[in-house]
Amino acid sequence: MIPTIQASPEETYDIELEQSLLQANAKLAAENRAQLDHHGVTAIDFMGAIGSGKTTLITRLVEKFKDQLNLAVFNGDATTVDDVNLIASQGVPTVQLATVNGCHLDANLVGKALLKTDLKKVDLILIENIGNLICPAEFPLGSRARVVVVSVTEGPYMVKKHPHMFLGADLVVINKTDLAEVMGVKVADLARDAHTLKPDLKVVPTSCKTGAGLDEVAAALLAVTKSGVHA
Amino acid sequence: MHELSIVSGLVESVLDFVAARSIKKVLGLRLCVGELTHLETEQLRFCYTAMTEQTAIHGSTLEVETVPAEVNCAHCSYQGPPKYWDEALASAPVATLQCPRCGLTAEATRGHECEIKTIKYVT
Numbered sequence: 001m002i003p004t005i006q007a008s009p010e011e012t013y014d015i016e017l018e019q020s021l022l023q024a025n026a027k028l029a030a031e032n033r034a035q036l037d038h039h040g041v042t043a044i045d046f047m048g049a050i051g052s053g054k055t056t057l058i059t060r061l062v063e064k065f066k067d068q069l070n071l072a073v074f075n076g077d078a079t080t081v082d083d084v085n086l087i088a089s090q091g092v093p094t095v096q097l098a099t100v101n102g103c104h105l106d107a108n109l110v111g112k113a114l115l116k117t118d119l120k121k122v123d124l125i126l127i128e129n130i131g132n133l134i135c136p137a138e139f140p141l142g143s144r145a146r147v148v149v150v151s152v153t154e155g156p157y158m159v160k161k162h163p164h165m166f167l168g169a170d171l172v173v174i175n176k177t178d179l180a181e182v183m184g185v186k187v188a189d190l191a192r193d194a195h196t197l198k199p200d201l202k203v204v205p206t207s208c209k210t211g212a213g214l215d216e217v218a219a220a221l222l223a224v225t226k227s228g229v230h231a
Numbered sequence: 232m233h234e235l236s237i238v239s240g241l242v243e244s245v246l247d248f249v250a251a252r253s254i255k256k257v258l259g260l261r262l263c264v265g266e267l268t269h270l271e272t273e274q275l276r277f278c279y280t281a282m283t284e285q286t287a288i289h290g291s292t293l294e295v296e297t298v299p300a301e302v303n304c305a306h307c308s309y310q311g312p313p314k315y316w317d318e319a320l321a322s323a324p325v326a327t328l329q330c331p332r333c334g335l336t337a338e339a340t341r342g343h344e345c346e347i348k349t350i351k352y353v354t
């Protein structure tokens with residue numbers, strides 16, 4: 001008798017899929033980037049905790065850049081429209097991005113905002129991500145540089161508590177240094193923690209209130225922008 | 232909670248996979264998640280259970296495997312596990328991008344992934 005193996009009608013399969021869940025966003029981010037590069041446009045996105053000063057910083061940077069660069073601002077946060085309206089009133093095109101989950105922007109949304117932007121008339125796009133120190137790190141948007149904005153009012157352990165955010169940053173802004181003393185927070189400690197994670201990370205302490213450090217942030221972002229224009 | 236958006240993408244692609252084949256029941260999935268992502272296993276599983284309810288893959292299990300980080304240093308050619316930061320505030324040592332050999336900034340070559348490795352189902 002020759003043994004036969006009969007496939008049972010109910011067969012269990014365990015198959016390799018190797019399907020990346022972050023790939024879809026990463027692909028769209030690469031497409032955004034290619035589109036931006038094609039037009040010689042630089043995008044920079046600002047991440048950071050709620051209320052750390054992302055909108056205020058962007059407003060200050062718009063003041064500094066608007067005479068030398070054509071700007072656009074994408075805002076991922078619908079709650080503070082005042083500052084965005086102020087930017088819009090300075091003649092800078094702005095797009096509000098409403099997220100579905102409210103926890104981070106993704107490359108798809110940014111791609112849609114790019115469609116609403118005349119890229120021939122823009123040099124630099126500043127993108128404000130949702131106030132969140134965890135989620136945005138996993139979702140690149142296609143920007144040339146990622147800025148993380150933290151502030152001393154969030155306490156001395158921001159970097160230690162949220163290391164992932166800093167690993168993916170190109171520039172860290174430690175804002176509200178005018179309040180460092182009352183908060184009992186040492187700016188140098190936060191900077192040291194960031195350098196423990198990533199030794200060559202550029203860290204700039206700022207105060208959007210007194211204006212301290214803002215020129216240095218502007219210079220760093222201008223260097224990124226200029227590197228993109230002829231790339 | 233970005234686990235939610237990850238899991239919704241996961242459920243969507245598994246439902247697509249099932250719809251395209253004659254699959255009677257999905258038993259389980261194995262997910263590989265990099266150490267450098269900020270995705271928590273418990274959160275992922277919680278989201279998975281919640282989001283698969285009343286779908287064709289209800290009752291299937293989600294197994295999560297952690298992929299250890301690896302770095303590559305352009306300065307001294309080091310390749311291997313990252314330097315860890317024994318930070319008292321974190322529940323486990325934190326992987327850094329500081330090169331374990333020369334101390335300059337290294338690049339992560341592994342640890343950012345999040346993928347469905349295998350799917351187990353009955354036809």
Ligand SMILES: Nc1nc2c(ncn2[C@@H]2O[C@H](COP(=O)(O)OP(=O)(O)OP(=O)(O)O)[C@@H](O)[C@H]2O)c(=O)[nH]1
Pocket residue numbers: 048049050051052053054055056057077079080130131132175176177178179206207208209210
């Ligand atoms: N003292 C002081 N206050 C600041 C500074 N920068 C921003 N603020 C204030 O901090 C508050 C929050 O600033 P926003 O710019 O709205 O912060 P945000 O990060 O955009 O906030 P969300 O978008 O809600 O996450 C506002 O009242 C600002 O005026 C600073 O350097 N010093």
Ligand SMILES: [Mg+2]
Pocket residue numbers: 054055056077080128
């Ligand atoms: Mg804001």
Ligand SMILES: [Zn+2]
Pocket residue numbers: 304305306307308309330331332333334335337
């Ligand atoms: Zn090295």
